[in-house]
Amino acid sequence: MDIYIVAQGCLRLKGKRSAFVVDPTVALKSKTAADAVIILNEQEKYDLSKIEESRVTIKGPGEYEVSGTKITAFRNAQNIVYSILIDGLSILLGKTDAIEAAKEKLDKHNVLLIKVEGKLNEETIAALEPNVVIFYGDGAEEAVKALGKQTSAVSKYSVTFEKLPEEMETVVLK
Numbered sequence: 001m002d003i004y005i006v007a008q009g010c011l012r013l014k015g016k017r018s019a020f021v022v023d024p025t026v027a028l029k030s031k032t033a034a035d036a037v038i039i040l041n042e043q044e045k046y047d048l049s050k051i052e053e054s055r056v057t058i059k060g061p062g063e064y065e066v067s068g069t070k071i072t073a074f075r076n077a078q079n080i081v082y083s084i085l086i087d088g089l090s091i092l093l094g095k096t097d098a099i100e101a102a103k104e105k106l107d108k109h110n111v112l113l114i115k116v117e118g119k120l121n122e123e124t125i126a127a128l129e130p131n132v133v134i135f136y137g138d139g140a141e142e143a144v145k146a147l148g149k150q151t152s153a154v155s156k157y158s159v160t161f162e163k164l165p166e167e168m169e170t171v172v173l174k
Contacts, residue, residue: 001087003113004156005173006032009137011113015086018067021051022093023115036066040095040115041079058082076102083109088161092128096120096143103127110164116143131164132157136173144170 002014007027012034013020021034023041028050037051039059048057058064060080064071070085079098083106084091092099092109097118099106112130114120116139125133125147134157135143144151153174 001089001160002156002158003134003173005136009115011136011173013084013086013091013113015069018069018086020066020069020084021054024048024051035069036064038071038082038093039080040082040093040098043078074102074105081106083107089159089164092130096139100124110161111159114143116140119146122147125168130168131166132159132169132171134171134173140172140174144172 004012006012007025009023010025010028011022012032019034020036020038021032022038024037024046026047031050031052033052034054037054037057042059061073061075072083073080076098079095081094081098081102084093089111090109091111091113093113095115095117100120103124106128108129110131112128112133114135116135116137149170151170151172153172157171
């Protein structure tokens with residue numbers, strides 16, 4: 001599975017059989033193909049005009065299945081937190097504040113994909129026992145430093161279940 005930045009605050013997740021765009025903004029310059037669009041905060045403005053082949057926009061709580069990928073979404077205040085099962089990997093996707101507020105409801109995930117817009121407690125990350133923590137957004141580099149980790153920013157990160165690191169790895173997408 002590949003995770004990469006396509007525009008400021010906008011990601012693309014691509015598995016073997018499915019692709020998703022997270023929070024498409026007006027900053028998205030070129031057309032991007034996706035089976036579905038995932039929205040983290042339905043109060044914010046998004047631009048779906050550059051998304052091609054999308055069959056559904058997921059922006060609320062519920063259980064979804066798109067091209068073999070299972071998605072469970074639940075609301076936490078204004079934000080939505082997503083648990084995504086794609087290519088055998090379990091991914092937790094959400095904004096820092098939403099993940100922090102929902103920590104009691106969350107299970108272990110292989111990958112934490114966190115849009116940094118607030119402070120995230122180190123104990124919250126440890127409780128989820130991730131193999132990889134991927135930060136993106138304006139405060140991503142500060143979040144990594146707050147964990148006492150060092151990493152360089154990349155525009156794309158690839159991972160498979162078989163190649164998950166044994167010790168927690170931190171990544172900044174920029």
